[in-house]
Structure formats: C-alpha cells, structure tokens
Amino acid sequence: MGIQRRLIREISSVRPLMVWMVVLGLCSSILLLLQAHLMADCIGSLFLHVPKHRNLVVMVGELAVVFLVRSLVGAIAGFVAARFAANAKLDIRARWLSKLFTLSPLNIERMQTGELVTAAVSGIDNLESYLARYLPQSVEAVMVPVVLLINIFQLDWISATLLCIAAPLIVFFMILLGKGADSMAKKQWHLLENLSANFLELIEGLLTLKLFSRSADAKRLLAHIGDANRVATMKTLRVAFLSSFVLELFATLGTGAVALALGLRLLHADLAFIPALTVLLLAPEFFQPIRALGTEFHAGLNGLAAAESLFAMLDEREDGADVPIPVVSFSEVQAIRFVDVCVRYPGQREDSLQELCLTIHRGEKIAVTGPSGSGKTTFLQLLSGTLSPSSGVIEVDGQSCSTLSCAAWRNNVTLLNQAPYIFSGTLRENLQMALPGGDTMADNALQEALLKAGLRDWLRSLPGGLDTRIGDGGRQVSGGEAQRIAIARAWLRQSPFLLLDEPTANLDPLTAAEIETAITALTENRTVVVVTHDPGFSRRMDRVIRLAGADSSDEEGTRCKDGTGY
Structure with a gap:
C-alpha cells in the first residue's frame, strides 16, 4: 500500500x-x-x-x-x-x-x-x-x-x-x-x-x-x-x-x-x-x-x-549532487589546495586516499605516480568533481569547500580515462559530445581537432568521413584510435584544466610515443595533472607527486606535511 x-x-x-x-x-x-x-x-x-x-x-x-x-x-x-x-x-x-x-x-x-x-x-x-x-x-x-x-x-x-x-x-x-x-x-x-x-x-x-x-x-x-x-x-x-x-x-x-x-x-x-x-x-x-x-x-x-x-x-543518495562553491570564475582559478583530504569507499575499513596535502597552481603540469591502489585515480575523480572526499578541506583560491562536485567546475575540466568510451554513433556525434549543452561545431573545426590528435590519415580512410558509424554496430576502433578520439574531444572542449589517467597504458611503444606527442601539444597553456607509470612522461612535467597509501611525497621523497605538495 x-x-x-x-x-x-x-x-x-x-x-x-x-x-x-x-x-x-x-x-x-x-x-x-x-x-x-x-x-x-x-x-x-x-x-x-x-x-x-x-x-x-x-x-x-x-x-x-x-x-x-x-x-x-x-x-x-x-x-x-x-x-x-x-x-x-x-x-x-x-x-x-x-x-x-x-x-x-x-x-x-x-x-x-x-x-x-x-x-x-x-x-x-x-x-x-x-x-x-x-x-x-x-x-x-x-x-x-x-x-x-x-x-x-x-x-x-x-x-x-x-x-x-x-x-x-x-x-x-x-x-x-x-x-x-x-x-x-x-x-x-x-x-x-x-x-x-x-x-x-x-x-x-x-x-x-x-x-x-x-x-x-x-x-x-x-x-x-x-x-x-x-x-x-x-x-x-x-x-x-x-x-x-x-x-x-x-x-x-x-x-x-x-x-x-x-x-x-x-x-x-x-x-x-x-x-x-x-x-x-x-x-x-x-x-x-x-x-x-x-x-x-x-x-x-x-x-x-x-x-x-x-x-x-x-531514493539513492546523491553523492555527486552539485554543491555551491564560492568562486566567481572557475576558468580563472589560480590555485587548488587539498588539506588533509581522505576518501573511504563504502564497505572499506581503510581510506583509499589518506591525508592528502597538495597545492596545484594555475598553468602547472603535475605527474602523479605510485603503485596500484595508492589512490591515483581517486585523486583524479576528486579533481574532476565526480567524487566527494570523506573528510578534509579543498580550497579554491583560498575559499574552503567540501567538494568540487559542481556543474560549473566540471564544465572547466576535461578528464581522459585509460579506456575512453566510444559511443555507438557517427564520428561526428562522438566528437561533438565534448561540446557543452549539446552545441555543434563546423566540420572544419572537427577535422582540425582530429588532425591535432594524429587522426588525419585515419579520417581519410573512413568511407563516410565524419558521418561514418563507429563503436558498437559500426566500425570498430583500436585502443590507440580511441585515445586519439578522446584527445580530439579535449581539443574541442578547450577547458583550462586537463586530467589524464594513464593515457598511454596498454599501448605499443610506437603508438604510445605518438599519443604522448599529441598530448604534449594539448597541454600547452593548461593546468595539467597526469597519472602515469611512464618515467619518461613524468620527466616532461613540472613536478612529480608520488602517492603511496598514507604517504604523499614529491619526487625527492619528502612527506607533504605543509599543505603545499612541494
């Protein structure tokens, strides 16, 4: 009843x-x-x-x-x-x-x-x-x-x-x-x-x-x-x-x-x-x-x-529900600071991310390394606004907030996962998915994004060009092609914050090198945080942060106790 x-x-x-x-x-x-x-x-x-x-x-x-x-x-x-x-x-x-x-x-x-x-x-x-x-x-x-x-x-x-x-x-x-x-x-x-x-x-x-x-x-x-x-x-x-x-x-x-x-x-x-x-x-x-x-x-x-x-x-609890963040313009954010931030998933006895203290400055390029299970992907989810911390404080330009879960923030962030999802549809539809609010873009802009992502020859090989169906029920794409499509999406999105989760994982050395070259061009004039196990990729960044369970340290191995990450 x-x-x-x-x-x-x-x-x-x-x-x-x-x-x-x-x-x-x-x-x-x-x-x-x-x-x-x-x-x-x-x-x-x-x-x-x-x-x-x-x-x-x-x-x-x-x-x-x-x-x-x-x-x-x-x-x-x-x-x-x-x-x-x-x-x-x-x-x-x-x-x-x-x-x-x-x-x-x-x-x-x-x-x-x-x-x-x-x-x-x-x-x-x-x-x-x-x-x-x-x-x-x-x-x-x-x-x-x-x-x-x-x-x-x-x-x-x-x-x-x-x-x-x-x-x-x-x-x-x-x-x-x-x-x-x-x-x-x-x-x-x-x-x-x-x-x-x-x-x-x-x-x-x-x-x-x-x-x-x-x-x-x-x-x-x-x-x-x-x-x-x-x-x-x-x-x-x-x-x-x-x-x-x-x-x-x-x-x-x-x-x-x-x-x-x-x-x-x-x-x-x-x-x-x-x-x-x-x-x-x-x-x-x-x-x-x-x-x-x-x-x-x-x-x-x-x-x-x-x-x-x-x-x-x-009736499910909305852990990802939007919360107000006291920031006038997210595109002009100068610094994001994590103070004693912890994340514990339901059903777990220990924190997946423990006492994270870190400051990210505008325009900085940071590599995050560490063993599997140390909380690297969890850290990216916190930054992307798709996950809220269990405890601790996040400061955006000095303004304290409990989470970055806000639509206005997510509109200024691009996250490239290890395995980008290719939807069943045309190549055009998969690219325009990166545009906010269902906007569309001219074909020449889409083709330019594919060119920057290293997909010019692949695009020419498609029988229907941008209207070729890909994904489930269409032309299947390889892992490297999927990564490049994700990079093309990031070019179209033009967000000031770029988050990368092991973008070259499970790729052959030649494809990985090509992806790294495309990403290097993509990261110009942006704040970048990349999770990687590749030492060569890490050396291209301004700073390397190592996560190891309860320990968070820079490349010299110093524990981050001052809340800056340096």
Missing part, C-alpha cells in the same frame, strides 16, 4: 487518472442501471405481457442507445487510462534517467548494468500496465458495486443483504492471497533482474569464456538462474489463477444465492416480477468488476514490484 500511495503522490498523471476513472465509473454504473431496468421492462412487456406505460419499440430503442453509450464510455475509459499511463511512463522514465545522471560514479559502479536496463525497460513497461489496467479496474471495482448495491437495496433488501455478505468474503480472501503473492512477485522481479545482469555479463565476457573453455559453465549458470526465474514466475501465476478461481467461486455462489432467494419469493408471490428480474440482471454485474480485477491481479503485482525497484533507485 505504501508504494501505491507514493505512486499517487509523486507521479503527476496518476491523480487525474483516478479522477477520470471515478467520473467514468459513476457514468458506467448509472448506464448499467438504466440498461438493467430497460431490459427488465422489455422482457416483462414482451413475454409476460406486464402492463407497460411506453411503446415496446421505444423501450428497445432506448435500450440500444444506453448500450451504445455505455460501450462508448468504456472505450473512453480505456483510452484515458492508456493516455495517462503513457504520460506517467514518460514522467517516471525521465525522473529515473535524471536521477541516474546525478549519481556519482561510485554509486553507479555498485549497480549492475543488467538490473538498470531491466528496470528502465521492463520495469517501466510493467508499471504502465499497472496504471493502464490494474489501477482503473481497482477504481471500478469499488465504484460500480457500491452504486448497484444502493439501487438493489431499494428494489429488494434481502438480495442486497446477500450481496453484502458475499462481497466482504471475496475481499477477505483477496487480501490473504495478496499478502503471499506480493512477496512472490518481488522475488520473481529480483530474479529477473539477476538473470538480465548475468546474461549481459556473459555476453560482455564471451571472448574470455571461450579462451578459457568455460562456455559450458556459463551456460549452466544461466540455465540455473533462468530455471529459478521460471519457477518463481509460475508460483506467481499460480497465485494469480487461484485468486481468479476464488473470485469466480464466490461470485457464482453469491449470484446463485440471490437467484434462489428471488425464485422462492416469486413462487410465493412475495415479490413482483420486474423488480426481481432487475435484481437478477444486476447481481452478475455487481461481481463483474471484482472478477475483472482478479484477471488483472498479475499485472498489479508485477507493476508494484517494478515500482518498488524504480523508487529504490530514485
């Missing part, structure tokens, strides 16, 4: 949808009453010659009009539900994606890609089914029986009493079944997420599995998870079918009890025929919305399980 209330409270389309369903449900109930009364009058006049006050042809015409209008109301209800559900789907997906882009890399790395994809696609689709089918049917299952019961009570209080006894029994057993089915649906949803995550992981590691001859083990693992998902799905469906059986059973018994009571009183002439026939026609309609709700029971369970997963993502 908490998830349902949150859906109504937080998704703007849900409240108007419920208002529409209440109004249309009331109209449908009134039309249903008119239809039952007109049908009873027509049958009584036609077969039993009950005295009539109107022409039979007129009553049949009215009945046909009511039937058509009721069908039209039903069609409108379906259209409105589908429209509002689609809007809600767009709303929740936009919020979900916006939340994903505000999370820090640390938060995202803890999530499995398969689970995210399942939530973004299947989860939101299940939620749409819940809003378009289960929620409107829930409103109708409340509205229609209440309106019909009021009229039945006016016609025959005994039949109304029998229906009042049957309806709570149905609700009681629905609640009992729902409690067990809810946990089953959640389990089935988590198994589906696990299946998606493992399948994606196996696809990504398919080459490694082949090389180590472990494909059979991977197939067995996937079959085991798939079978567990099948068992959980069948258990959920079994409960859904059982709920439908219970609804049908009690609806049949309730309708039969009303019919029996009406028949006995008709035999003893205790009830007129027209009211008795009207009640008999309304009795199945009294249970029909509840029975229809049972058929949507499975969609409701899946929708709520998906909503819980989606809201869990929306």
Whole structure:
C-alpha cells in the first residue's frame, strides 16, 4: 500500500487518472442501471405481457442507445487510462534517467548494468500496465458495486443483504492471497533482474569464456538462474489463477444465492416480477468488476514490484549532487589546495586516499605516480568533481569547500580515462559530445581537432568521413584510435584544466610515443595533472607527486606535511 500511495503522490498523471476513472465509473454504473431496468421492462412487456406505460419499440430503442453509450464510455475509459499511463511512463522514465545522471560514479559502479536496463525497460513497461489496467479496474471495482448495491437495496433488501455478505468474503480472501503473492512477485522481479545482469555479463565476457573453455559453465549458470526465474514466475501465476478461481467461486455462489432467494419469493408471490428480474440482471454485474480485477491481479503485482525497484533507485543518495562553491570564475582559478583530504569507499575499513596535502597552481603540469591502489585515480575523480572526499578541506583560491562536485567546475575540466568510451554513433556525434549543452561545431573545426590528435590519415580512410558509424554496430576502433578520439574531444572542449589517467597504458611503444606527442601539444597553456607509470612522461612535467597509501611525497621523497605538495 505504501508504494501505491507514493505512486499517487509523486507521479503527476496518476491523480487525474483516478479522477477520470471515478467520473467514468459513476457514468458506467448509472448506464448499467438504466440498461438493467430497460431490459427488465422489455422482457416483462414482451413475454409476460406486464402492463407497460411506453411503446415496446421505444423501450428497445432506448435500450440500444444506453448500450451504445455505455460501450462508448468504456472505450473512453480505456483510452484515458492508456493516455495517462503513457504520460506517467514518460514522467517516471525521465525522473529515473535524471536521477541516474546525478549519481556519482561510485554509486553507479555498485549497480549492475543488467538490473538498470531491466528496470528502465521492463520495469517501466510493467508499471504502465499497472496504471493502464490494474489501477482503473481497482477504481471500478469499488465504484460500480457500491452504486448497484444502493439501487438493489431499494428494489429488494434481502438480495442486497446477500450481496453484502458475499462481497466482504471475496475481499477477505483477496487480501490473504495478496499478502503471499506480493512477496512472490518481488522475488520473481529480483530474479529477473539477476538473470538480465548475468546474461549481459556473459555476453560482455564471451571472448574470455571461450579462451578459457568455460562456455559450458556459463551456460549452466544461466540455465540455473533462468530455471529459478521460471519457477518463481509460475508460483506467481499460480497465485494469480487461484485468486481468479476464488473470485469466480464466490461470485457464482453469491449470484446463485440471490437467484434462489428471488425464485422462492416469486413462487410465493412475495415479490413482483420486474423488480426481481432487475435484481437478477444486476447481481452478475455487481461481481463483474471484482472478477475483472482478479484477471488483472498479475499485472498489479508485477507493476508494484517494478515500482518498488524504480523508487529504490530514485531514493539513492546523491553523492555527486552539485554543491555551491564560492568562486566567481572557475576558468580563472589560480590555485587548488587539498588539506588533509581522505576518501573511504563504502564497505572499506581503510581510506583509499589518506591525508592528502597538495597545492596545484594555475598553468602547472603535475605527474602523479605510485603503485596500484595508492589512490591515483581517486585523486583524479576528486579533481574532476565526480567524487566527494570523506573528510578534509579543498580550497579554491583560498575559499574552503567540501567538494568540487559542481556543474560549473566540471564544465572547466576535461578528464581522459585509460579506456575512453566510444559511443555507438557517427564520428561526428562522438566528437561533438565534448561540446557543452549539446552545441555543434563546423566540420572544419572537427577535422582540425582530429588532425591535432594524429587522426588525419585515419579520417581519410573512413568511407563516410565524419558521418561514418563507429563503436558498437559500426566500425570498430583500436585502443590507440580511441585515445586519439578522446584527445580530439579535449581539443574541442578547450577547458583550462586537463586530467589524464594513464593515457598511454596498454599501448605499443610506437603508438604510445605518438599519443604522448599529441598530448604534449594539448597541454600547452593548461593546468595539467597526469597519472602515469611512464618515467619518461613524468620527466616532461613540472613536478612529480608520488602517492603511496598514507604517504604523499614529491619526487625527492619528502612527506607533504605543509599543505603545499612541494
């Protein structure tokens, strides 16, 4: 129930949808009453010659009009539900994606890609089914029986009493079944997420599995998870079918009890025929919305399980959320100082970066070295504003702040990772991704950036030039080509702060030398911090900082205790 209330409270389309369903449900109930009364009058006049006050042809015409209008109301209800559900789907997906882009890399790395994809696609689709089918049917299952019961009570209080006894029994057993089915649906949803995550992981590691001859083990693992998902799905469906059986059973018994009571009183002439026939026609309609709700029971369970997963993502703490930094112009920053800065990742007992004391001056070129695990990449994430320190102070031109996590700061920083990501798209799109705010740039500027990155001959070899598709589904690029594309992006971005994370790692010596030459030209008139294990690359920098766990020292090996890094 908490998830349902949150859906109504937080998704703007849900409240108007419920208002529409209440109004249309009331109209449908009134039309249903008119239809039952007109049908009873027509049958009584036609077969039993009950005295009539109107022409039979007129009553049949009215009945046909009511039937058509009721069908039209039903069609409108379906259209409105589908429209509002689609809007809600767009709303929740936009919020979900916006939340994903505000999370820090640390938060995202803890999530499995398969689970995210399942939530973004299947989860939101299940939620749409819940809003378009289960929620409107829930409103109708409340509205229609209440309106019909009021009229039945006016016609025959005994039949109304029998229906009042049957309806709570149905609700009681629905609640009992729902409690067990809810946990089953959640389990089935988590198994589906696990299946998606493992399948994606196996696809990504398919080459490694082949090389180590472990494909059979991977197939067995996937079959085991798939079978567990099948068992959980069948258990959920079994409960859904059982709920439908219970609804049908009690609806049949309730309708039969009303019919029996009406028949006995008709035999003893205790009830007129027209009211008795009207009640008999309304009795199945009294249970029909509840029975229809049972058929949507499975969609409701899946929708709520998906909503819980989606809201869990929306409730993630935003470690990477923007914070104000008291600096007038980030492009004119003269010095950044780290004072006793520590970073500890969740679940770890020790800091990954300990008591970092360092000052970076404008225009300075710094090489950061150290063994693996000493916190070099963590340091770059702090500088890029994608990670916040656990403790310590960062000063920007003397102004203290707890983090550099700010969009205005990130717009002035370019980070080149060890393995730049090449998106599936054209070369032009991959280059223009470096431009802020979705801006575009002329072809000659893009070609000049590629020339500076050493990709002139490669560009000429492409069949479609800048419009050639690269990445997944297109022309594959090598590691060196990917690094050069990243360098071309950096040329286009023209940010004053340049951060490099082992840009020549895993490259052959010739390619590494060419990359270093391109980077040397790129670093002119910029503040540069480069993480590298290459002594030759380090010697080209103005200063070398060595990180070694708790120790941070310059190239002479002096511990940085003065907060300057010298």
